[in-house]
Amino acid sequence: MSKTLVVKDLSAGYGPLKVLFDVNMEVEEGSITVVVGPNGAGKTTLLNSIAGLTTIYKGSIKFNGQEIVGVPPHKIAQMGISYLLQMKNVVASLTVRDNLVLGAYLLPKDEVETRIEEVVQLFPRLKEFMDRKAGTLSGGERRMLAIAMALMRRPKLLMLDEMSTDLAPLLVKMMMRKVVELRDELGLTILLVEQNAKQALEIGDYAYLLVSGEIRYSGDPKELLEHPEFSRLYLGITR
Ligand SMILES: Nc1ncnc2c1ncn2[C@@H]1O[C@H](COP(=O)(O)OP(=O)(O)OP(=O)(O)O)[C@@H](O)[C@H]1O
Numbered sequence: 001m002s003k004t005l006v007v008k009d010l011s012a013g014y015g016p017l018k019v020l021f022d023v024n025m026e027v028e029e030g031s032i033t034v035v036v037g038p039n040g041a042g043k044t045t046l047l048n049s050i051a052g053l054t055t056i057y058k059g060s061i062k063f064n065g066q067e068i069v070g071v072p073p074h075k076i077a078q079m080g081i082s083y084l085l086q087m088k089n090v091v092a093s094l095t096v097r098d099n100l101v102l103g104a105y106l107l108p109k110d111e112v113e114t115r116i117e118e119v120v121q122l123f124p125r126l127k128e129f130m131d132r133k134a135g136t137l138s139g140g141e142r143r144m145l146a147i148a149m150a151l152m153r154r155p156k157l158l159m160l161d162e163m164s165t166d167l168a169p170l171l172v173k174m175m176m177r178k179v180v181e182l183r184d185e186l187g188l189t190i191l192l193v194e195q196n197a198k199q200a201l202e203i204g205d206y207a208y209l210l211v212s213g214e215i216r217y218s219g220d221p222k223e224l225l226e227h228p229e230f231s232r233l234y235l236g237i238t239r
């Protein structure tokens with residue numbers, strides 16, 4: 001099976017601040033790979049590193065076999081990695097439509113309308129909101145818009161950082177189902193970072209637990225969910 005992403009012995013951070021230590025991770029094509037761990041563990045930093053936004057001290061990140069350490073962020077995006085940021089992921093003062101156009105950044109103009117139609121099919125509710133300012137959307141609707149924006153460029157790898165945090169349980173469930181749909185129907189490869197560890201691990205094909213910048217577990221997500229120590233200690237899952 002082919003690996004979309006291979007992270008090897010990666011140490012990274014922000015200038016002098018070291019956050020990640022010797023991280024090894026693989027993301028299988030067409031899979032949902034979940035990264036969980038406590039606050040401040042370095043989950044966002046891992047995604048930032050893949051997107052080209054951190055200081056890399058050592059190691060390698062290969063995307064479809066190509067080294068991307070040192071490649072500028074906009075080039076990495078062009079290569080097919082879309083990144084839904086943990087915060088500030090839509091522009092509140094723009095309409096839904098204009099946010100989608102923004103997500104299509106650098107795509108030829110005549111393709112933009114086609115893509116808007118495609119993503120609206122995935123998130124039909126957006127159709128009703130096209131001309132509303134994104135700032136007037138509910139938290140859940142905004143999150144959907146953000147994912148739709150990330151899909152505008154038809155990425156090969158979609159990285160989602162806390163897409164369901166702060167949403168009501170029913171919406172969290174719906175978002176998780178959406179992610180499964182993206183994998184099954186578009187064949188998308190998804191790297192999912194989640195605070196809602198239980199729900200994320202339930203839909204994941206493969207899981208990593210990140211603690212203090214180090215990978216403490218990698219393997220079957222269900223096994224991590226049932227791990228007597230890790231699930232309680234790091235993920236707040238009680239049974
Ligand atoms: N842009 C930045 N500049 C400097 N330090 C940062 C920056 N972003 C994060 N950090 C630091 O890096 C460490 C890891 O943060 P990171 O955001 O990766 O954690 P996280 O696992 O995503 O946490 P959370 O679950 O709260 O989102 C923290 O100590 C944080 O203060």
Ligand SMILES: [Mg+2]
Pocket residue numbers: 043044045086161
């Ligand atoms: Mg984070």
